[in-house]
Amino acid sequence: MSLGRIVTATVGLAVTVFLALPLVYAVWVSFSPDSFLTPPVERWSLRWYAAFLTDRRWTAALVRGLAIGLVAALIAVAAGVPLAFAIARHRFRGRRAIAAAVLLPLSVPAAVLGMGLLPVMHATGLWGQPLGTALVHGLLGLPVIYLIARRHLDGVNPHLEAAARGLGATPWQTARRITLPLLRPAVTTGAAAAFALSLNEAMVSLFLATPTTETLPALAWAQLRYSPSPLVAVASCVSVAVGATVALAVTHRWTRRNGVERTAPSTVAGSPCESIRETL
């Protein structure tokens, strides 16, 4: 075994353990029977889960987060998929500019966006409205969906669309019968990713959090900063479980409908989106 292999294996294992350990430890502590932040060894309890589920503030934040996540995913799909189509299939003025601009939400620091959004929300009357948070989360999901849809579109043979047009289909029919069904896996993956992103988004949510818009991360943040308790871990476990169930249920129903083969352009094996779907 060469030195290089030893180094990469050591670092790789160390990084993997480093990434897994905090999560495992936090979940372990969430079964603690008392308020000490030590992992339970002999006595395990669901006390903190009961505390979470009986507290109106936490459950309301959970439900609100799910609703915001679904709306955010819809917004991201409605904006990102048509854009990916326009950029992949059309040449038009401003194409390069918008193709670059759509990636900006990935790299604008959250504090900058959050600070700028404060006056925007106040000016538009969206302050304290969950819709405002959903719109921002939609913006954050936009580049993700766009990239996934774009990659899929590059894998879809444009001759299929040309053939449909040649056979007399209108542009709308072509989009509905050929392009959209072929794009379905990308849309579901992208929507699931945007949903998960919104559910866990903590930073912008924190800037926009009011009692009527706070989601779990915003609520957990205050706990974490001032009085850490296993409730934070419980909140995260519950939100992951519920979020994964909702995402799976929605995407499953959606992919089943119309009975389209889901495997159509599987050119993206091993890409981030595939891995995300696997883990989801």
Add this chain to the structure above:
Amino acid sequence: MNRPLTPYLLSLPAAGLLLTMLASPLLLLLRMSLHRGGQGRVFYVPGTWTLDSYHDVTDAYGLRMLGYTVLFGAGVAVLTVAAGYATALWLRDRTPRRRRLVLAVVLAPKLASVLVVLFGLQLLLADTGPLNRLLQAAQLSDGPVRLLRGPVGAVVGESALIFPYSILILYTHLTTIDPTFEAAARGLGASAWQRFRRITLPLSAPGLALAGELALVWGMGAFLGPLLLGGPAETTLSVEVHRQAFDHSRWPRAAAEAVLLTLTVLACLAAYGGAVRRWRRRT
């Protein structure tokens, strides 16, 4: 489909979202930073134009914070890209089953919540936490080593949030390299180091450049790691923006800091881009 309006109509929703939720916040941020600060519960005095906030932000304290933010971002970027690259290289040579398992572990923190990861790190790194007890049991230190509330905690915390992305980007780029290249090089007698130096490294350079760029941007914009695991003395600009806006209700000052952060990030990106271009021309 060839009507000239179609692409514009298709881009309309995205353009609208980008304009209302991205462009207008950035513009209003600029305007907000030029207001005079208010007193008490008043966030700012409407209708005023002044550069006071920029004057406040660029004092010695502000500039030290700016320097810390840049150093912090660079440190996090170097750490996550170097260790992430090693991890991706290691991952590439695993069996498909192992690879899926490791990828799931790497992605799990992103699907859980950033806060639960930081909560776990808070517990693990605490003065009386498992890591410190381990260190003392191994006689490596007498008292507790302060891992939290300092730069170490902040870097560790923020890196934990960025690692999944850098590993994924680097790994996807590594998998696009045609494996026959390496096999051919091996057949021609190239050593493992030569194969890495001449084939893997140049072909994964775009991935390294991208991962580095994103890690730099996210590291400099770091907020949750420094806020929850870092010390009060060394804060990044993002933390300071939040503190000014919410703890002190000084919106113009917070906005000026946000503008300063944006300009710094842009400057660092330009410098980084130049360095990457020079490096790739050389290799």
